[in-house]
Amino acid sequence: MLTTEEKYEIDKAIHHVPEKKAACIEALKVVQSHRRWISNETLCEVAEYMEMSPDALEAVSTFYNMLFRKPVGRHVILLCDSISCWVMGYKELQQQITKRLGITLGETTTDDRFTLLPNCCLGTCDCAPALMIDNDLYRNVTTEQLDEILKKYE
Amino acid sequence: MEKPLTQHIRKDGRPLTLKEYEAVGGYQALRKILKMTPKEVQVLVKESNLRGRGGAGFNTGLKWSFVPLNAPKPKYLIANADEMEPGTFKDRILLENTPHQLIEGMILSAYAIQANESFVFLRWAYKTAAAVITNAIQEAYQAGYLGNNILGSGFDLNMHLHIGVGRYMCGEETALLNSLEGKRAIPRAKPPFPQVSGLFGRPTIVNNVETLCNIPHIINNGAEWFQKLSHTGDAGTKLYGVSGKVKKPGAWELPMGTTMRELIEEHAGGMQDGLKFRGALPGGASTDFLVSEHMDVPMDYTSVAAAGSRLGTGTLIVLDDKTCPVGFVENLQHFFAQESCGFCTPCREGLPWVEKILESIDSGEGRHEDLELLEYHTKALSPGHTFCALAPGAMEPLQSALKYFREDFETHINEHRCPY
Numbered sequence: 001m002l003t004t005e006e007k008y009e010i011d012k013a014i015h016h017v018p019e020k021k022a023a024c025i026e027a028l029k030v031v032q033s034h035r036r037w038i039s040n041e042t043l044c045e046v047a048e049y050m051e052m053s054p055d056a057l058e059a060v061s062t063f064y065n066m067l068f069r070k071p072v073g074r075h076v077i078l079l080c081d082s083i084s085c086w087v088m089g090y091k092e093l094q095q096q097i098t099k100r101l102g103i104t105l106g107e108t109t110t111d112d113r114f115t116l117l118p119n120c121c122l123g124t125c126d127c128a129p130a131l132m133i134d135n136d137l138y139r140n141v142t143t144e145q146l147d148e149i150l151k152k153y154e
Numbered sequence: 155m156e157k158p159l160t161q162h163i164r165k166d167g168r169p170l171t172l173k174e175y176e177a178v179g180g181y182q183a184l185r186k187i188l189k190m191t192p193k194e195v196q197v198l199v200k201e202s203n204l205r206g207r208g209g210a211g212f213n214t215g216l217k218w219s220f221v222p223l224n225a226p227k228p229k230y231l232i233a234n235a236d237e238m239e240p241g242t243f244k245d246r247i248l249l250e251n252t253p254h255q256l257i258e259g260m261i262l263s264a265y266a267i268q269a270n271e272s273f274v275f276l277r278w279a280y281k282t283a284a285a286v287i288t289n290a291i292q293e294a295y296q297a298g299y300l301g302n303n304i305l306g307s308g309f310d311l312n313m314h315l316h317i318g319v320g321r322y323m324c325g326e327e328t329a330l331l332n333s334l335e336g337k338r339a340i341p342r343a344k345p346p347f348p349q350v351s352g353l354f355g356r357p358t359i360v361n362n363v364e365t366l367c368n369i370p371h372i373i374n375n376g377a378e379w380f381q382k383l384s385h386t387g388d389a390g391t392k393l394y395g396v397s398g399k400v401k402k403p404g405a406w407e408l409p410m411g412t413t414m415r416e417l418i419e420e421h422a423g424g425m426q427d428g429l430k431f432r433g434a435l436p437g438g439a440s441t442d443f444l445v446s447e448h449m450d451v452p453m454d455y456t457s458v459a460a461a462g463s464r465l466g467t468g469t470l471i472v473l474d475d476k477t478c479p480v481g482f483v484e485n486l487q488h489f490f491a492q493e494s495c496g497f498c499t500p501c502r503e504g505l506p507w508v509e510k511i512l513e514s515i516d517s518g519e520g521r522h523e524d525l526e527l528l529e530y531h532t533k534a535l536s537p538g539h540t541f542c543a544l545a546p547g548a549m550e551p552l553q554s555a556l557k558y559f560r561e562d563f564e565t566h567i568n569e570h571r572c573p574y
């Protein structure tokens with residue numbers, strides 16, 4: 001069941017567009033912000049609310065990088081793997097993360113604390129390598145700084 | 155040297171408030187054009203020779219002129235702030251620091267095509283920009299620059315911020331429209347062009363953030379002034395950037411037509427100690443390599459095209475002599491293969507194949523025939539063979555790498571290892 005709060009936020013998005021269906025991406029964003037990820041059940045609930053078939057909504061949800069159709073941890077590490085970060089050595093950061101957290105790309109720590117995902121260019125190429133954790137951007141990250149950064153997230 | 159786009163950016167990184175923007179002449183262009191006809195605005199911008207900063211370099215005023223002015227409401231104006239081209243970080247600077255310059259540019263552009271609805275299509279990763287733009291839109295509504303009957307002129311404009319959910323294709327203008335309509339971001343067939351049938355089937359203009367930010371200055375200072383900002387025939391300034399192993403990576407607003415040499419040696423401080431320049435992609439991941447012989451090519455649309463590449467986004471990615479060109483191109487092809495929307499076969503099937511071939515060459519398992527296979531793809535995925543420009547864009551760095559760094563590919567194959 002969608003909560004009253006979720007419905008309220010979805011309705012706000014619907015208000016901006018001429019057809020209800022056009023707000024379906026917004027609707028998925030809303031539920032993900034409350035539930036971390038979009039389960040099959042959630043997807044069906046949103047589809048019903050948006051008056052769409054679940055498979056039509058599934059086609060949309062699986063297309064976009066930032067809609068999570070699998071469970072993620074409390075914090076999501078987005079490691080930029082694009083060209084400038086590659087040149088500046090993102091692979092070393094990746095190895096360090098694996099060493100510290102025991103997870104590689106696409107995996108979640110057993111305590112549900114972190115999920116590590118590769119990510120396309122974060123648009124801060126003059127400060128490569130870069131990564132984002134939840135809403136926070138970190139630039140010119142060194143392997144030494146990484147330990148300190150990870151500590152901030154429980 | 156004039157820097158209209160960036161001169162008022164504050165050193166402390168705080169965005170200009172509405173008051174501060176007004177104090178440096180902000181929203182004067184709006185007052186000026188409300189006394190002009192939309193056609194007059196279009197002609198002025200066309201004569202300025204402003205070319206789209208999103209990569210394709212199409213004349214902005216000319217693009218606007220394809221919108222049927224007397225079409226019934228609604229019409230749409232969209233700022234493309236999806237910046238996801240690898241190696242590109244220029245729009246972020248404008249979005250985070252001078253939000254009202256963008257908003258004013260959007261109001262002026264909307265007026266020129268008589269659009270009453272507008273969207274900023276912003277990339278999800280730009281969290282600071284999202285907060286800054288949200289606040290600035292609110293300020294503009296409160297000041298009467300947005301909403302109904304703007305400054306008593308009878309012209310109405312609404313503006314919404316749309317935050318995307320991540321996909322390179324969202325930057326392609328017709329795919330962006332599909333995404334705004336709540337669909338998969340796959341491109342649309344052209345014609346009909348968005349200017350005639352765009353968002354929800356209505357006339358729509360999509361312009362890049364940097365393009366739009368230039369509009370207030372053109373209105374205030376005129377077409378001739380704008381042309382004189384440039385060193386060459388392509389008008390205006392350009393927000394250039396350099397990333398890679400240079401001493402001081404960064405972005406700078408400079409006259410259009412600044413050379414690659416000046417960008418790398420002066421502004422970026424030269425290569426890091428012990429490293430030599432081997433080549434650079436002049437405008438993001440989907441442009442052909444330029445090499446040492448091109449150091450003095452003016453970085454404008456016309457000259458870079460004559461040198462066999464594209465100005466693209468004007469943000470250089472530098473390849474040094476200790477970085478493997480095969481690995482470099484492999485990283486790019488991984489990106490393109492992953493971001494292919496899968497709509498047409500040559501791209502959906504071809505890009506992963508190219509990536510796999512490069513992977514095997516890089517890991518020492520390549521064969522000489524693989525180079526022919528790569529050459530084949532650069533032709534099979536060239537313009538006209540795929541539905542949109544993603545795949546041809548992907549082939550640009552590959553075909554030029556095969557041309558300029560061929561010996562590196564051959565060494566990998568002959569020695570069965572990566573020599574770097």
Ligand SMILES: Cc1cc2nc3c(=O)[nH]c(=O)nc-3n(C[C@H](O)[C@H](O)[C@H](O)COP(=O)(O)O)c2cc1C
Pocket residue numbers: 205206207208209210211212214217234235236237238239322323324325326327328360361362363365366542543544
């Ligand atoms: C795959 C692909 C991605 C693109 N991404 C962007 C982008 O992030 N930002 C942008 O302004 N233009 C992007 N473009 C170019 C747009 O399609 C379009 O040409 C541009 O937004 C038009 O604005 P302009 O005329 O002001 O340059 C992209 C094109 C392609 C083919």
Ligand code: SF4
Pocket residue numbers: 323341493494495496497498499501502540541542543544545546
């Ligand atoms: S070229 Fe690639 S990205 Fe473009 S439509 Fe075809 S499959 Fe999609």
